[in-house]
Amino acid sequence: MRLRRSNPHAFEGINATPLIDVVMCLIIFFLLVGKLALDRGAQIRLPESRSGETDTAPDLLIINVFRTAAIDPVAAQAGSSSFVARVMVEGKQLASTGELETFLALRLAERPRTQIQLRADRELPFGLVEPVLRACARAGAKSARLAAEKPS
C-alpha cells in the first residue's frame, strides 16, 4: 500500500513570534514611560530659562517640590507665604525635610555618583525650596541641578 505523503505546506498554527516581540516592546515602553511620568510628569510649572545644560546623568535622583492648593494659616498670619509645599521623590511623598535628608544621605552613601535634580514650582517662594537645598547640603551633596523649562 502506498502511503500518502503529508503536505509540507499544511497549516501549522499561528506564528506567535512577532506578537511576542511587539508585546514585550510595549511592556518595556510602558514601564519606562511610567517611570518618566512619575518623576517628571508631576504638575509643576518650572521656571523658564533661556540657557541651560542638557547632558544626562547615569544616576539621577529627581526631587519634585510643588505647591498645593492648601493655605498655611501660620505662614499667612506671619505674612510670609500662604503656600504649602510638598516634596516628592521617586513617586513617594515625604513628610518632612528630615526624612528627605535621611533618604538622600542613604542614597548618596549607596551611590556616591548620584546627581540630584530639583524640580520646583516657579511660583514658590524660595523659603519653601531652601529647606530642600539645605537637606541636600546636609546629606553631603555638593551640587544640584535646578530644572528649568525651555521657553517656547
Added chain:
Amino acid sequence: MSARRRRNHAFRRRDALHNWSLHFGPNMTPMVDVVMVILVFFMASAAFIGSQWFLKAAVVPEAKAAPTTPPPPPAQDDPFALPPARVHVTLETSETGETLATALDQTRVPLEDFLVRVAAMPRGAETSALEVLVQPAASVPYNDVIRVHEAYHAVGVTKVGIGVAHSSPILNQ
C-alpha cells in the same frame, strides 16, 4: 489550448503557501514591528524630556553661605584691579513685593536693572573664573532666583552657588 496557455494556467493554480515558499531572504516583518515600537518610544520620551534642561548650582553649606564680613568693593579708579574671585548676590523683596538685588556696587536695585547689568558683562576668562553666590531671602520667588542664575550662566559664569543661610520652617505643615 496551446502548450503555453496550459503552462500559465498551471502556475495560477498554485496556492499562497506554495508561493510563499518560493520567497528567499530574511523575514523583515518582526524587525519592522520592533523598529516601529522603538520609534514611538523615543518620540514619547522626547516629549517628556525634550522641553527641559537644568542649571547646575553648588549647594553651599550654611557656614560658608553667610559671610562674616562682606567682600570689599573693587577699586573703581584702578584699571588693573582684578575682579573679585567670588561675588555675593543678595536677593530680597521690597514692601511692594518687588525683588531687589544687592551685589558689589549695586545696593537694592530692581531685579530687572540688575539683570541688564549682568547681561552686559563681557564674556571671557574673567567671567568663567568668577564664582557667584546667590543668597535669596525666603520671600523671594524661586523664579527670580533662577533668572539670576540664568543671567550669569548666559554670560559664561558656570560656578554659581545657592546659599542656604536663611532658614524657613514652613514645609509640609
